[in-house]
Amino acid sequence: MTKIAILGSGMMGSALSMPLADNGHDVHLVGTHLDREIIDSVKATGYHTTLEIDMPETVQAYQLEEAEQAFDGAEIVASGVTSFATHWAADQLSKLLRPGQVFVMVAKGMEADDDGNLSILPDVLASRLPDDLRESVPVNAIVGPSIAGELAARRHTCVMFAGRDQAALDRLTETFAGPYYHVWTSTDIIGSEICAALKNCYALGSGFGDGVINRDGVDPDYRWRNFNYEAALISQGVIESRQFVELLGGRPETAEGLATAGDTYVTAKGGRNVRVGRLLGAGMRFQEAWEQLDHITLEGAEAIKQIGGALPTLTERGLIGEQDMPLLRHLYDVITEKRELDMPWKTFFGGQRPYLPPEAVSLKGAKA
Amino acid sequence: MTKIAILGSGMMGSALSMPLADNGHDVHLVGTHLDREIIDSVKATGYHTTLEIDMPETVQAYQLEEAEQAFDGAEIVASGVTSFATHWAADQLSKLLRPGQVFVMVAKGMEADDDGNLSILPDVLASRLPDDLRESVPVNAIVGPSIAGELAARRHTCVMFAGRDQAALDRLTETFAGPYYHVWTSTDIIGSEICAALKNCYALGSGFGDGVINRDGVDPDYRWRNFNYEAALISQGVIESRQFVELLGGRPETAEGLATAGDTYVTAKGGRNVRVGRLLGAGMRFQEAWEQLDHITLEGAEAIKQIGGALPTLTERGLIGEQDMPLLRHLYDVITEKRELDMPWKTFFGGQRPYLPPEAVSLKGAKA
Numbered sequence: 001m002t003k004i005a006i007l008g009s010g011m012m013g014s015a016l017s018m019p020l021a022d023n024g025h026d027v028h029l030v031g032t033h034l035d036r037e038i039i040d041s042v043k044a045t046g047y048h049t050t051l052e053i054d055m056p057e058t059v060q061a062y063q064l065e066e067a068e069q070a071f072d073g074a075e076i077v078a079s080g081v082t083s084f085a086t087h088w089a090a091d092q093l094s095k096l097l098r099p100g101q102v103f104v105m106v107a108k109g110m111e112a113d114d115d116g117n118l119s120i121l122p123d124v125l126a127s128r129l130p131d132d133l134r135e136s137v138p139v140n141a142i143v144g145p146s147i148a149g150e151l152a153a154r155r156h157t158c159v160m161f162a163g164r165d166q167a168a169l170d171r172l173t174e175t176f177a178g179p180y181y182h183v184w185t186s187t188d189i190i191g192s193e194i195c196a197a198l199k200n201c202y203a204l205g206s207g208f209g210d211g212v213i214n215r216d217g218v219d220p221d222y223r224w225r226n227f228n229y230e231a232a233l234i235s236q237g238v239i240e241s242r243q244f245v246e247l248l249g250g251r252p253e254t255a256e257g258l259a260t261a262g263d264t265y266v267t268a269k270g271g272r273n274v275r276v277g278r279l280l281g282a283g284m285r286f287q288e289a290w291e292q293l294d295h296i297t298l299e300g301a302e303a304i305k306q307i308g309g310a311l312p313t314l315t316e317r318g319l320i321g322e323q324d325m326p327l328l329r330h331l332y333d334v335i336t337e338k339r340e341l342d343m344p345w346k347t348f349f350g351g352q353r354p355y356l357p358p359e360a361v362s363l364k365g366a367k368a
Numbered sequence: 369m370t371k372i373a374i375l376g377s378g379m380m381g382s383a384l385s386m387p388l389a390d391n392g393h394d395v396h397l398v399g400t401h402l403d404r405e406i407i408d409s410v411k412a413t414g415y416h417t418t419l420e421i422d423m424p425e426t427v428q429a430y431q432l433e434e435a436e437q438a439f440d441g442a443e444i445v446a447s448g449v450t451s452f453a454t455h456w457a458a459d460q461l462s463k464l465l466r467p468g469q470v471f472v473m474v475a476k477g478m479e480a481d482d483d484g485n486l487s488i489l490p491d492v493l494a495s496r497l498p499d500d501l502r503e504s505v506p507v508n509a510i511v512g513p514s515i516a517g518e519l520a521a522r523r524h525t526c527v528m529f530a531g532r533d534q535a536a537l538d539r540l541t542e543t544f545a546g547p548y549y550h551v552w553t554s555t556d557i558i559g560s561e562i563c564a565a566l567k568n569c570y571a572l573g574s575g576f577g578d579g580v581i582n583r584d585g586v587d588p589d590y591r592w593r594n595f596n597y598e599a600a601l602i603s604q605g606v607i608e609s610r611q612f613v614e615l616l617g618g619r620p621e622t623a624e625g626l627a628t629a630g631d632t633y634v635t636a637k638g639g640r641n642v643r644v645g646r647l648l649g650a651g652m653r654f655q656e657a658w659e660q661l662d663h664i665t666l667e668g669a670e671a672i673k674q675i676g677g678a679l680p681t682l683t684e685r686g687l688i689g690e691q692d693m694p695l696l697r698h699l700y701d702v703i704t705e706k707r708e709l710d711m712p713w714k715t716f717f718g719g720q721r722p723y724l725p726p727e728a729v730s731l732k733g734a735k736a
Contacts, residue, residue, distance in 0.1 A: 052591065145599030149592040155581070158600035158716065170721065177720075182600070182713045184720055213523070223420065224517040227634045231513030232526035232550070235630030242624065256610065257717065261629035262603030266595045268633075345550045348526065349625065352545075352552055353538065 001025055002175050005074035007067070007092060009035040011148035012106045013080015014048055014055065018152055019181035021056035028070040029055075030062045032081060032088075039063050051152045071096045076104070076175055077137075079125075083109035084297050086121050090128035097129070099136035102168045104161065106142050108196035109299060112306045116313030118248060120193035122163075138168040141189060143196040144258040145266040151181065158182045160258055162192035184258075191250025195241050195259035197303045198328070202237030203267035204300035205331050206230040207274035208341060211281015229343075234264050236327045236348045244307075247319060273300030286335050301335050308332025323351060369393055370543050373442040375435070375460060377403040379516035380474045381448015382416055382423065386520055387549035389424035396438040397423075398430045400449060400456075407431050419520045439464045444472070444543055445505075447493075451477035452665050454489050458496035465497070467504035470536045472529065474510050476564040477667060480674045484681030486616060488561035490531075506536040509557060511564040513630040515637075519549065526550045528626055530560035552626075559618025563609050563627035565671045566696075570605030571635035572668035573699050574598040575642035576709060579649015597711075602632050604695045604716045612675075615687060641668030654703050669703050676700025691719060 002025045006013050009031040017027045031039035041049045042061040048054070055061075062070040071077065077097060081089040086107055097103065105125065110118045119127075126139045140163030151157045161176070161183055163169050169185040177183040186192050209226035242255035268274060276298055279289035290298070308328050314320050326347035333339035346352045370393045374381050377399040385395045399407035409417045410429040416422070423429075430438040439445065445465060449457040454475055465471065473493065478486045487495075494507045508531030519525045529544070529551055531537050537553040545551040554560050577594035610623035636642060644666055647657035658666070676696050682688050694715035701707035714720045 145596055145603070147592070147596055150594065150596045153592040155592070155594050155596055156600065156711065156713065157596040158603070158713065173721065182716070182720070184717050224515070224521040224523070225637075226518065226523050227637045228513055228515055228518045228523055228525040231630035231633040232524065232626070234633055235513065235526070235625035238629045239625045256624075257603035257607045258600070261606045261632070262599035264629070265599040265602055265633060265636075269593075269595045343524065345524065345526065348550070349552050352550070353541065 002076060003074045004028065004076045004078060004175070005030060005071040005096075006078045006080060007089065007096070008032050008080035008082075009038050009042070009048075009061065010080050010082065011051055011152075012146075013078065014038070014051055015148040015152040016078055016080065016106075016176070017055060017059045018154055019176050019178045021058050022154070023175065023178050025175060027056075027059045028062060028074065029059055030067045030070045031064060032085070033064055036063065048152070051149055053149070053152045067092070067096055071098075074101060076102050076172065079103070079105040079107065081105075081107060082297060083107040083121055083299055084302065086125055087128060090125045093125070094129055094133065097133050097137050099132060101137050102140070102171050103137050104140040104142060104163075104172055108141075108143065108193065108200065109303050110194070110197045110306055112310040114313075116310035116317065118307060118310055120190060120197075122189060122193060138163055138165040140168060140172060141193055141196070143192045143263070145262040147266055147269075154180050156180050156182065158184070158258060158262075160184050160186050160192055162186045162189040164189055186254060188251045188254045190248055191245040191252075191254030192259055194244050194248055194250060195255055196263065197307065198237065198241045198244060199260065199263040199267055200273050200300035201304045201307065201328060201331055202234060202241075203264050203271075204273040204277040204298075204304065205233045205237070205327065206264070206268040207277020208233070208281035208343070211278040211283075212341070214278070215282045230268065232345070232348065233327065234261075234268065237264055239349060240325050240328055243320075243324060247314075272296055272298055276301060280334055280341060283341075285337055287337070304328070304331045304335045308335070323347060370444060371442045372396070372444045372446060372543070373398060373439040373464075374446045374448060375457065375464070376400050376448035376450075377406050377410070377416075377429065378448050378450065379419055379520075380514075381446065382406070382419055383516040383520040384446055384448065384474075384544070385423060385427045386522060387544050387546045389426050390522075391543065391546050393543060395424075395427045396430060396442065397427055398435045398438045399432060400453070401432055404431065416520070419517055421517070421520045435460070435464055442469060444470050444540065447471070447473040447475065449473075449475060450665060451475040451489055451667055452670065454493055455496060458493045461493070462497055462501065465501050465505050467500060469505050470508070470539050471505050472508040472510060472531075472540055476509075476511065476561065476568065477671050478562070478565045478674050480678040482681075484678035484685065486675060486678055488558060488565075490557060490561060506531055506533040508536060508540060509561055509564070511560045511631070512626040513634040515634055522548050524548050524550065526552070526626060526630075528552050528554050528560055530554045530557040532557055554622060556619045556622045558616055559613040559620075559622030560627055562612050562616055562618060563623055564631065565675065566605065566609045566612060567628065567631040567635050568641050568668035569672045569675065569696060569699055570602060570609075571632050571639075572641040572645040572666075572672065573601045573605070573695065574632070574636040575645020576601070576649035576711070579646040579651075580709070582646070583650045598636065600713070600716065601695065602629075602636065605632055607717060608693050608696055611688075611692060615682075640664055640666055644669060648702055648709060651709075653705055655705070672696070672699045672703045676703070691715060
């Protein structure tokens with residue numbers, strides 16, 4: 001039996017309790033200041049108010065001010081804190097982590113500096129830890145298609161645990177993996193995190209598909225939807241993800257399967273990113289759409305701003321060509337309201353071979 | 369203006385009329401013996417009874433017995449005939465094609481011989497043409513995420529035209545491509561067709577996700593579905609497709625994007641393959657499910673039988689390892705009723721690293 005402390009009792013942090021508790025481990029779930037009601041409810045009745053599921057009886061819930069007690073003696077520490085609070089999580093963990101613990105996080109995203117240098121969030125978090133912890137606590141990440149509520153409902157879920165230290169990954173795997181939680185490991189944490197961050201961007205874009213036919217006045221019950229559109233964006237997303245992985249020194253094969261096709265599939269199935277994509281596709285400006293959604297946190301929009309915003313600098317530095325990443329560039333222009341939605345189809349998939357418009361075809365002989 | 373004859377006025381054959389007619393071409397649409405009512409209706413009112421859409425006024429409809437007249441002088445010939453009737457289509461085309469025409473088909477699938485040798489349908493069709501036609505008419509294929517009704521509704525659609533002759537592909541592109549029909553070309557027809565055939569197999573499998581939670585009595589309105597399950601199968605499908613492309617001499621990069629992630633996405637969005645997958649996931653035997661669906665033609669089930677059935681021979685011949693293609697092997701076992709559905713999760717993604725079950729973890733020290 002291993003003792004595990006989880007910081008953050010949102011959907012995914014809490015869902016990780018299920019395979020751990022079912023494996024017989026001692027799970028201490030610590031809410032952030034935003035999770036106060038969830039923790040109150042779990043303490044009182046075991047019911048998780050946002051997952052809408054009963055937590056396993058052995059899971060012990062703690063408010064943030066009880067974190068030190070909850071973390072005491074933990075061998076493994078997990079963070080379910082959202083990507084927007086990565087700096088906050090690092091500050092908390094700087095006080096709570098102990099040398100020798102193994103750490104794993106679920107937040108996905110990237111941060112860009114002014115030169116367009118992109119950092120994955122596990123590295124951002126690690127860089128903010130005190131030196132002794134940074135050297136002694138391996139930082140790992142969970143990626144792959146995993147809707148928290150489905151994991152909490154004990155549905156089959158296949159994920160990748162990524163990190164730089166295989167021994168730490170093996171320790172995590174033997175603790176987390178079980179009959180419905182299927183775990184693979186990858187030492188390509190760079191490639192894994194890039195794909196995880198980008199899939200939110202492309203899933204947001206896939207929402208345009210439904211939006212544009214709403215804008216065009218197509219009856220919501222009309223038989224023919226816009227899946228061809230969505231599929232094309234998802235496909236281009238896979239291509240751009242792979243190129244990004246190569247650019248930042250990850251392994252191209254990381255961009256196959258779970259990290260791209262699979263994770264974009266579940267993300268495109270619903271959630272906030274797709275909802276804002278739908279509103280943008282229907283012709284709304286981003287600020288307007290964001291207001292309509294009550295300023296909810298949008299990981300996809302933030303990732304588009306961070307990663308898409310770095311593209312011009314990366315292009316100036318000659319690291320990518322002007323024709324590279326056309327979809328992410330367009331998503332950036334739409335999100336930042338620099339340009340209206342006008343999908344650059346012809347630039348996809350490496351660009352179309354030039355072809356003559358129909359009216360020119362009959363003149364072909366004359367032109368030659 | 370180019371004259372194009374289309375054999376088969378089912379959904380996809382007919383949908384191809386839209387970009388062609390909108391480009392100003394002269395489209396002659398010929399029904400098979402199964403399309404009699406559709407052609408009668410298009411002739412009478414322009415209404416296509418299965419697409420439920422009005423055809424462009426310039427499209428001329430023909431019954432099968434008028435095919436010779438319809439084909440006379442066509443520069444380009446397309447076939448929308450289903451994969452199950454590929455031999456029939458070849459027989460018809462043997463009479464109708466003329467040297468110098470460019471041919472393109474939409475049927476997807478593969479045929480296996482007794483040694484497990486797999487042939488793509490364009491090659492099966494070409495092999496049944498008279499020698500002079502086989503040498504003078506390039507056979508091409510359309511692949512990629514394209515729901516026929518959406519194309520017919522003039523929705524943005526990105527596809528790949530694949531063939532061995534770039535000049536023929538360019539001729540097709542300049543004829544078909546337009547403002548909403550976005551065309552790329554690939555000379556890797558082998559890889560393109562393999563992915564197109566396999567995506568039907570994996571999309572069928574993705575239907576299990578919904579089926580198994582129905583079997584388990586989960587309320588159809590319950591918030592947490594089984595998308596993690598579906599995403600994992602789609603991801604493993606991408607991995608197996610790529611390996612298959614390499615095995616049969618295609619280019620691995622063909623298995624990225626449109627041909628796998630994109631095409632599986634639209635196929636998993638609905639249709640017959642997913643419906644039978646759902647019934648199988650819910651615990652029905654294949655024959656029972658097929659009966660419930662009134663013995664509809666199931667391209668996915670047929671592809672699983674043909675390609676999955678070749679796997680043991682390919683393994684015996686040492687061309688693939690026993691651990692390769694575990695998902696396709698299991699789909700074959702389920703479809704042929706050799707085994708009940710019991711997803712071999714641990715064999716996915718190259719196989720999980722061995723890990724100790726929880727009860728063994730505490731004995732680790734003692735064991736070492």
